[in-house]
Amino acid sequence: MSLRETKKQQTRTAIADTALELFREYGFDQVTVAEVARHVGVSTNTVFNYFPTKEDLFFDRQAEVEGHLATLVRDRAPGTCPVETIRDDLLAALQQDDPMLGLHPGALRFWQIIHDSPALRAREREIGERAEAALATALAEHPPRTASAPNNADLPMLALLAGAIAGTHRAALREIKRRVMSGEPPAHARDAIAPAALQAFNLLCLGLHADAAAQTSQERQLSQQARRDRRTHA
Template sequence: MSVDREPGLRERKKERTRRAISDVAMRLFADRGFDNVTVAEVAEAAEVSLSTVFNYFPTKEDIFFDRQEDVEQEWGEVVRGRKPGESAVAALRRHYFEALERREPRSGIAEGLVTFHRMIEESPALRAREREIGERGVEALARTLAEEAGADPDDITPRVVANQVAGVYGALYNEGRRRLLAGQSVEEAYPFLLRAARRAFDLLENGVGDYCIRPG
């Protein structure tokens, strides 16, 4: 039994170390700005070696976007988990509105998110990485759509739909960021985003709403 438990203990310890590094780094980034903090300073503040930081995070941008792999795969997972009779776009619409209703970060508005937004706006490196994460998310969604729809390799429809979905999500997220950075509270920004999201997803569903419906 001890043999079975050991990997779990190691993994939990590794996750605690990873989280501790990330938490310390984010405090430093928030206080001084992402571009003004070195990885060596993160290691010192977290009381670990520089090599330990790089073992968990290959680059400083990876520390900031510590959930980037989850973000990149999220849309595809939503599509794979859609309900019987539900299209890919309908599932993604439901996913966004659930996040907006709960004021989750992926909607663009959440308590405490303004600091995160501000750090990205102030750093060219973070803006570039954010674009890369978005592009990989589109690629992952396109692959999932192609698999779920049984699309021919030469069919560009999955990529077209993926880019349209990303355009809607991106426009709503960026509008939420713009409003928070302009000084609006989460609750002040919410009604606008709700109306904008309804309009945006209505347009999207009118165009590709019947694509990739899961059989009942």
């Protein structure tokens, strides 16, 4: 990275960190972009050069979140079930207390800020919708075994599958949020969600590969019948 790019990244980080500190202290709707700029020591236009909207200041890792599930699907090993890939990533994150899941002391205030702001709640929904759309695109580009040769007729199925996978992932994170905001210790929330997420994703995976399993069973029966026929005619 060049010196210019390094300085730009440092400026972006300083703006985002300062904005979050102000939002935590005063709330999202009570802080203006001009106040953020003044605390950083830059112009308001500079802030908007890095963050097109005020909501972008709060969700400064939005692009990473929106592309996470799609990236997992694209980067998975050939023949690997996309549901299993996303399941295992979530379970590993839970085991490691990944900060992105909200299992850290500062998460409660972060979620409270979102809860208190209609604009942030709307943006949070948009992020979820974009993540689901990106996942649907990734599934079309790198389909599961049951759709190894996708055509236009398969695309609605893959879009629905993306909705089921992304919805299950969002539901797991939402349940963590609900539990922590209700006062449950993060470790307890994690220990409750991990087995539930495992079971939910396994059910999705089972359904996804049910037709493949049925085909394998049918092939096995045909093979057994062929052997019996050969013995009969021997």
